[in-house]
Amino acid sequence: MRREGSPWRGLGVVFLKELSDHLTSARMRVLEWLVVLTALAALYGAIQQLRESTAEDPFLFLRLFTTTREQYPLPSFVSFLAFLVPLMAIGLGFDSVNGEHNRRTLSRILAQPIYRDALLFGKFLGGLATLSISLIALWLLVIGLGMFLLGQPPGGEEMARAFIFLLVTIAYGGVWLALAMLFSIIFRSAATAALVTLGLWLFLTVIWSALAPAIAAVIVPPDPRYTALGLPTPETTELQTMLARLSPSTLFAEVVLALLDPTTRALGPIYLSQLQGAVVGAPLPMAESLMMAWPQIVGLVAGTIVLFVIGYVVFQRQEVRA
């Protein structure tokens, strides 16, 4: 049985409403300041460090994102982002659907001539746009400050790499936004949804990376012949990397590594055959770096889509009444 009318009707209206709600909300302002301040602190540390190292670096600008200060260590800009972008995305999404339920606005809005599709998709796009606006502003801030404080303009390839990094960061935020929205659909209480999402985020970011080697070792026990030589067993390592990549944080970290450090030649274990004829420390062309990180990038986008689709299906089947 086919329903009539476009599922996109009202999408733009919902999108603009969500965007304006987010941009004017106190919650968003707090999150933005948190991100800007911590990012600036990281940037400051990186610049101090970069000024001390006199070595000529063809990718000096990209170092801004990844360098950590050696004295009084401060996490790099990228690690701050890896930590704070999920927090921001969760902050935007954890009450998007159950909030409408609890305010008792959902049935009133759905009684207007729009489909649920438009409401959910508009909410997601609104959140993603808010996230993108903040990240683009932050990115421009970093580039501008970098030029100002380093006294050197970024090269074309550096800008291209940094731009793809921006897009990947938005996709990374998208995964967490979709996850937060999924839980906001499943749980009627916003507090429960927020706690579950934050719990899952902590688990995937902090605990999972420690758990993955243990699980891999249980499923594929290390070969004693390798262990005797003090080497990791390739099969175990492979499984471990695979498991670790289930976490969006791992995927993001790997993309960042490939994009922002052009000398990265492989993500995961490197085999001897791969090192044959390689000039160690020589940068890869951008296309090669991108190719290397491509599966991870696709993984992040696919994760976003899968989580959104699950949320969509649950939402379509849900009863409207409070």
Add this chain to the structure above:
Amino acid sequence: MTVIDAQGLTKRYGRATVVDGVTFAIAPGEIFGLLGPNGAGKTTTILMLLGLTEISSGQARVVGHDPVRQPLQVKRRVGYLPDAVGFYDHLSAADNLRYTARLIGLGPAEREQRIAAALARVQLDDVADKRVATFSRGMRQRLGLAEILMKDVAIAILDEPTSGLDPQATAELLAMIRGLKHDGVAVLISSHLLNRVQSVCDRVALFQAGKIVLLGTVEELGRQVLGGGFAVDVEAQGADLAERLRQVPGVRSVETTGPDRFRLLAERDVRPEAAAAVVSGGGRLTHLAVEAPDLEVIYGRYFEAQGVRHAA
């Protein structure tokens, strides 16, 4: 021509049947009451009519469209005021309506004009730019009604519009509902407060456990259940009055409730005839009063007769 035509509407959740073969029709400009205790299936019926929940079996036509397959056409012509309606607290009353107006697809000029007119009609024009967070329950209900007025609908569906309102707010709201009827809008009201809503309804359907058990005008139901919808109390002195009153056409029964006091059950208001009967027999009439059929009484009596506990 009907605005709502429901045929054997049924909703099942697993094995439980929440709404069971409900059939009714609403004509344009009619106020129709869907009455019954909480959990009788009133809201589920409404959601099925709006296409907001699936219909397990049966058929519905709302303003000539099928709510399952053409929900957008249905929702374009139907206004819905949900039970305990909510608004975005951080937005003003007018901004809340603007959002809905955009969802409906009104152009900018028409939007502002209709919003202003709707807010004026529900007497919220002086607080149009105040945030809804400061609104009382009655004001929110009125804002919900303004949304329906703005939408230019063929039928307004109001779910428990008077619950939680004080008597004055209820009276105001009911007056506004009558105003809708005056505009030719059909109104479907669901409520568990039988008496309050009875006064505005042209016809009512009494719900019990997912079924419509009684359907018709209040007078019809009174005749059907009470054997006569009107009770006339007579206080008079005279000889053989009970027998005389029994002779009055339309009277079903006469009960002597005290010395010189009689209670007549009649099909219609028989006060003039009863007075004439007393006076023509040389009696002295001291008190005469009529009680119109009362839904609460009808409802209670019906379930007493059915041996079901009255849950309202």
